[in-house]
Amino acid sequence: MHPALRKHFEELVKLTDAEYEHIAPCYHLKKFKKHSILLQPGDVVNHEYFVLKGLLKTFTIDDSGKEHILQFSMENWWVSDYMALHTNGKSSFIIQCLEDVELLYISFDDRQRLCDELHQFERFCRLKITSGFVSMQKRVMALMKxxxxxxxxxxxxxxxxxxxxxxxxxxxxxxxxxxxxxxxxxx
Amino acid sequence: MHPALRKHFEELVKLTDAEYEHIAPCYHLKKFKKHSILLQPGDVVNHEYFVLKGLLKTFTIDDSGKEHILQFSMENWWVSDYMALHTNGKSSFIIQCLEDVELLYISFDDRQRLCDELHQFERFCRLKITSGFVSMQKRVMALMKxxxxxxxxxxxxxxxxxxxxxxxxxxxxxxxxxxxxxxxxxx
Incomplete structure (x- = not known):
């Protein structure tokens, strides 16, 4: 298990060494050069990404050509198009590297399987998405208020x-x- | 177990009758008259509410007296101040009944305990909050775009x-x- 990812899990849940060994092979390292596109509209989304190094932006471009940024993702952040990921749908966002990037990625199927097999892994996913939900609520309120x-x-x-x-x-x-x-x- | 709540769980997870019997006593019925306030800024938040009947709004009022509505909650929706709930903090929102309301409420401690005891209960919470996260993302994009x-x-x-x-x-x-x-x- 990559130490940065293990540390990230350890902040929220208790897993044994054996469980970390079970999880580790599901995460794969990938490097991207600055400006690379991870996802673009229409792509099937079947991975979630953990940022080890670098910075990405998740955005859309409207009909007038204007860019709208949903999220920046830096070290220790998770990134994907979660709507598409959970509905087995196609991306409506562009995810692009703003720097050279190193990621760990996991397939949706492996993630589901780990949720089934390890209660604590599912707990981790729940707590992470809860933080994301709260952040998005804050963002909505800030945009309105x-x-x-x-x-x-x-x-x-x-x-x-x-x-x-x-x-x-x-x-x-x-x-x-x-x-x-x-x-x-x-x- | 209230049939509306059981049906709501059954849409996402598989629980046995015995498990439903275990969960049921954690949810308590409460009725509120139109205009009642469920939560107000500064209240300690230690419950999550499931709407059986009626409609509520979650909102804040800014310094100029203007109202900003984060969410309407109607039948089969969950409502709380999730940031406060998960950080053991105080509410920054007002939750008010716009109609006569019937709710089932669960304490944060019971919810945590059920997450510990029943993997499928935690799964349910994860899937629900994931939908909430995706909705909030859509709302952010709509507000910007x-x-x-x-x-x-x-x-x-x-x-x-x-x-x-x-x-x-x-x-x-x-x-x-x-x-x-x-x-x-x-x-």
Missing amino acids: NDAQSRYQQLLEQYPSLFQRVPKAMIAAYLGVSRETLSRLHV | NDAQSRYQQLLEQYPSLFQRVPKAMIAAYLGVSRETLSRLHV
Whole structure:
């Protein structure tokens, strides 16, 4: 088992060494160069990815060509198109590497099998997705309630390192504001 | 076990009659009159609620007195302040009954215990929260990407009955648009 992944599990659940040995072969290492596309609209989604190194963005492009960023994913984050993954459907997002990236990926079938076989593995999945749910709720409330300035401030406080790693235009596409609005903020 | 709740579980997981008998006493019936408040900011959150009958809204009020609705919850929906529930924290939302409401509630401790004791119960919780996560992702994308008209249309297609049950002002507070904008839409 990759030590970063094992550490990540150990933060939430108790698994024995034998169980880690059982889980380990389901995760496979893959490296991607900066700008590589992991998923694009229409792709069948059957993997979940754990980021060991690097940064990715999950986004869509609307009819007018404007980019909308759902998520940035950095070290120790999970990424996939979860709607497609759980409905056996096709991706509606683009997932792209913003840096050279190292990932561990697991197939949906292996993930389901591990959920069946190991109660603690299912617990881990439940707790992770619960955190994701709560984050998305916060994001919905921030989009409705907060102006661009406070959304920017909130993101800066939560993920200061992100601002060193991605250009301003992408921060704007994540916050749901125009580049012009962003450049007018007191940042 | 209340038949509506049992049916709800049966849609996602396989539990034996004995297991349903084990789960049943953890859920308690409670009735609320229209306008009752289930939770308010600062309340300790230690219950999750399953709606048998009626409609509720989860919302906050900002400093300017404006209401922002995170969620409507109707029959067969779960409702709580999940961030507070999972961090043993205090509510940052108000949950209010928009109609006379009948609920089944479970304490956080009983829910945790059932997750420990019954793998299938934990599976159920994982699948439910996964659906919630995907819905919230869709909502984030809609708030960033779609104009008020398409967000209205999307809500109308997804929950037509909601439009019979709540006033326009609340639909506006859910969609993140002003009442004036909503009244200008072709609806």
